[in-house]
Amino acid sequence: MEHRSLFKRASISLTRTATQSRGTQFHDMFEPCDTIGRGRTNIVVRYRYLKCPFEEVAAKVCYCPKLSDEGTNQPEVEANILKKLSHQNIVRCQGIYYENPHCYLVMDLLAGGNIIEYISAKHRYKEQDARRYIGEILSAVAYMHSKKILHRALDPENIMMSTTQEDAIAKIIDFGCAVVTSGRRRTVATKVNPGLYSAPEIFERKEYVRASDVWSCGLILYELLIGSVPVTVDKVEGEKEEDQESRLRQAMLNAGPVDLWSTEWQESGVTYQAKRFLRTILVRDPESRLTVTGALQSQHISRRGAYGTFLHETHLKLKRSDEASR
Known part of the structure; x- marks a missing residue:
């Protein structure tokens, strides 16, 4: 043409x-x-x-x-x-x-909207949907890392769906913060502004590593399964952006291990397999965190089949979150 x-x-x-x-x-x-x-x-x-x-x-x-x-x-x-x-x-x-x-x-052009918008528009939402989406995201991250590229800004807004159809696939966008590591280095010393989905080491002002991208993937999955993130701060009208970042940094530094066994999680319908998988990714120490290759090879991601329940309450939370952001 x-x-x-x-x-x-x-x-x-x-x-x-x-x-x-x-x-x-x-x-x-x-x-x-x-x-x-x-x-x-x-x-x-x-x-x-x-x-x-x-x-x-x-x-x-x-x-x-x-x-x-x-x-x-x-x-x-x-x-x-x-x-x-x-x-x-x-x-x-x-x-x-x-x-x-x-x-x-x-x-x-990716017509399905970001992953939260896409899920919100679905009639039904199951755990296996979240498992497929995060598997696609992890596959892309593994490929990026094989090319010595770190994304550094993975969050639901930077995960777009290819179409509005049921078989739409997830695609990573926005490489404005991405960097290419040189030689055998797997870290970068250049600073990136931390956000809700940033790894603990970023709030501690340490180097960004491949495992930092993996933590962000874990938090995306956390939200897809429960409808919220574990650490957040309320916006204050008129507050400067750097002040809000400072409050978020302090909240993140004070946070303990991610709790996957609270009443909210127990009532969510999320399977034990999914929670066990999350527990291996959302580890505060990047050296002990599951690698992206390990995540892809894990039983939860690699297992085929339709196990997993409908996540009715999570679906409602994601819809409310999407409506609030518009």
Whole structure:
């Protein structure tokens, strides 16, 4: 199709020559539809091809008044990382375009919404659904780690579903915080702002390790099974972002081991197998935490079959959480 060849000519390759394509007029190729997401420094907009209006993409729109000839500005770094990855559970990057003062990181459109939105729209929700989704996420994380890439921002908002259909698959998005480790190093010393799904070692200001991504996967599964996360802080109107981060850091540092045997968990219907699996991932010491390979090989993830109950109460909690976030 014609728009395919246009993309081939206009999109940025991952070399210094990529910067020579900055004159490409993005809006000569795409028409905006609506805003589908917002980040701290960008928005995500749904676009359609002018040459093929039935085909749509998602574009992360970033303000980039100054561009680096070495490809070191953040959108180019993210595009370079995404171009290294080819996995069914990772969003595909189609190209990066420049129209001063903005750049447009173009990716496949994932119509199912984030994983919480998707589950909230389901008529029924079972533990085996959560098991499948986290298995797909872990598979993508294992692949990233094999490419020496750490995501560093795994949370439900960065897990999108491919479609609204029952057989939709989970895909990891937003590699804006991702880094590539060098040589044999499996850690990075560069700091990342901790969030609700960050590992304890990040709140302790230690290096980010592969196990830190695994903890985030564990917390995502925790929420998919019980409808909440173990540690949180209430928002205070007018509070500065750094003050809220400070309160979250203190709450995380004061938290003990994750409790999977409370009354809430006992009444949830979650199986013992799922709780035992979570217990091996949500270990505060990263050295003792289950590796992503170990998680994929665990009986809970690798076992085939339909064991697991309907999670009615969790489903209601996730629906309420989704409604509150809108």
